[in-house]
Amino acid sequence: MAEDAVSRETKTLSASDAERLERQNARKVSDYQAAMLERNAKKHWDLFYKRNETRFFKDRHWTTREFEDLLDSNSNNTERILFEIGCGVGNFIYPLSEENPNFKILACDLSSTAVEIAKSNPKYNPGRMHVFQCDITSKEVFAILKENSVDVSTLIFVLSAIHPERFAQTLRNVFELLKPGGVLLFRDYGLYDMAQLRFKAGHKISENFYMRQDGTRAYYFSTEYLGSLLEQSGFRVVSNTYVHRRTINKKENVDVPRIFVQCKASKPI
Template sequence: MAESMGSSECNIGHVAKQLTQEEIEKMQAQNSRLVSEFQANELEKNTKKHWDLFYKRNDTRFFKDRHWTTREFHELLGLGAGNDRVVLLEVGCGVGNFLFPLIEDGLKFKIIFACDLSPKAVELTKKHLLYDPENMKIFQTDITTENCFHQVDCPVNITTLIFVLSAIHPKNFRKVVENLYNILDIGGIVLFRDYGLYDMAQLRFKPGHKISENLYMRQDGTRAYYFSEEEVSNLFESVGFKTLTCNYVQRRTINLKEKIDVPRIFVQGKFGKF
């Protein structure tokens, strides 16, 4: 399914939408049967395994290339247009759906680092025709751990964290953001996008999938967390970042073949280290 980028940003208080009575009842029903503590612990223990199975099953077919990122984050154009001094780090690279469209658009960087939890995702990214080992270092790591970026051997100017943090348990959010702060050079920025509170996907979860507040288990064993803009801003500021922008954005997921046209809610932000 492709994201339509024609809608405008929506920023209404601390939530992007007010729930209808039917939606309130759906979310109340989610609480009737929660994921057991044992199962939740197993999900945490086997996070890498579930993502590896995801990429082994879907190969490079699941996610669409993200050609929208330069429209949403103009910093990518400014920093990557003929500037051979800029170092980029993509956190949670998957199979390169963010990285390689940048290369196709002609953006150039001094060096590009990219990482993912899944060894299979890293393997698939390195098989891409545009992969260049001379100026790309792609590696497997767990960004919730100490010294997770030890393979990044120079200061980073721009880091992306796009639809990554939502797959991680909330207890590890702060550690991830601390790791990003430590790897960034002074004046560097993090470009963030992830699922927003009351997104359509959150409302569609049935009983038996909710782990804890705003955290859910998908059928394939991966997880999804839904953020408020205030929560994201507070998280980054708690480790020393300055919030440059942080807003809800409303988009639509459209698949004409399957006659799907549904509203989506994301949180998008830019955070600087000064």
């Protein structure tokens, strides 16, 4: 069972939590290893999807509940374009296509393996969808999509996997793709999430940025930092909160607190 609560505040660290974070500083990822992680980012995600295929992530039926923009009706009969960045194997686009068939869906992922799996789904409709491999931190996306062409773009558990030095360029690319008045919907890991506190020494790359065992990476955002990034990229922040989620399974004696950051930002008209 999961219980959600929205708050403007992140977790208040206990003494033991603060000690956990301090122990992470005892041994950090070397500069050489950090550089190799960046160089091999696509390789690590390809290996992740080759190993897990469609078994790791659950379909994201919750997105339409959290983001009402995903259920807007097509009242003026014009085609609306949704661009999902970091689509993985399609856990977001396929549930959405059933709930709101009015969108034309464009979706990309860094991993070509993920893209191949997503396109092999029987629900893949080339007439309403286009899934492609792309590094959103570069300008290569503009060879496929035009500036000012997207109504809604999503970054859901994606920006955290990107090196912080590439955050600004990534968000600027998204901003340029959106039409004036278009919106960005964002959800990702929040500062002091339990997953962050559980990292051992030897996994920290830099402040709030970590290496997982499989070579993929995760950044943990504060609402203040995210809001600043968005505003510097030209966005107007509409909402920006922490989501506190507690996953409880009494049968297995599991009680895990999670913290996410959820945000909506728009491109000024």
